[in-house]
Amino acid sequence: MTGLATILGATGFVGRRLQQKLTAEGWDVFAPAKGDKTLFGRDMGVVFYCAGLTADFDRRPFDTVEAHVTLVAELAQAGRYEQLIYLSSTRLYDSQAAASLDETAPLLFDPTDPRRTYDLSKALGENITLTRTEGRGAVARLANVFDWEPEAPGFLSEWLIEAARTRELQLDSSPHIARDYIHLDDVVAALIAMSEKPASGVVNVCGGELTANGEIANLFLQAGWHVSFSRDVSPAPPPRADNARLRALGVTPAPVKDVVRRYLEGLKERSLA
Structure with missing residues (x-):
């Protein structure tokens, strides 16, 4: 339409x-x-x-x-x-x-x-x-919401943008903080x-699930990046938002870890080109 x-x-x-x-x-x-x-x-x-x-x-x-x-x-x-x-x-x-x-x-x-x-x-x-x-x-x-276009806002967006610049990532957060991306x-x-x-x-x-920073960091480690966090706090996670109504509209969001994994693979391919 x-x-x-x-x-x-x-x-x-x-x-x-x-x-x-x-x-x-x-x-x-x-x-x-x-x-x-x-x-x-x-x-x-x-x-x-x-x-x-x-x-x-x-x-x-x-x-x-x-x-x-x-x-x-x-x-x-x-x-x-x-x-x-x-x-x-x-x-x-x-x-x-x-x-x-x-x-x-x-x-x-x-x-x-x-x-x-x-x-x-x-x-x-x-x-x-x-x-x-x-x-x-x-x-x-x-x-x-996240992306890697220049100046995309948000913690994960800034993380992904920085990953295109360097393999040594120092993040002002904790691996135990979880969000829905x-x-x-x-x-x-x-x-x-x-x-x-x-x-x-x-x-x-929403994605319908909470993903901790540490889970995402593991994807970077497996792909050859080094990730460190400045904090080690474990706050209570926010409530998980259900996305059944969104899926009923015909939209099934890609899991954040799948999107990040593909993005990192693309960065590696470009660096080898």
């Missing part, structure tokens, strides 16, 4: 790759610049809401609220869209006590914790998307699948 798509946050990590893919598939893609209010006076088709702050949310709390809530509220009021897909995060599960959660689990937050500005603002953006769009809204809760291309496939079904409610866009 192709059609009209509007991408908010098209210059960001996910939005940029999504725009490339949609354009290649023949979609008519509108990617307004930040602050461009002309989008409210036009038909927007399927809106992919990729705007947001992640790494610097604690330093910019008010910008975080504006990015996660204010614009989506304006979109909901404008109403000139077929579907609104709001990108959220599985880190909303981090403060929950359960070992495993699906999309139906109630979310609990401590409003006195300043670090919950991110979670609370994303949750409010989800609420507006799901309850104020006359049934046309859906939420994609993304796990830790999903490759950027699988995220893009999931967002397009959500628009084509179309999906409703919340969909966990």
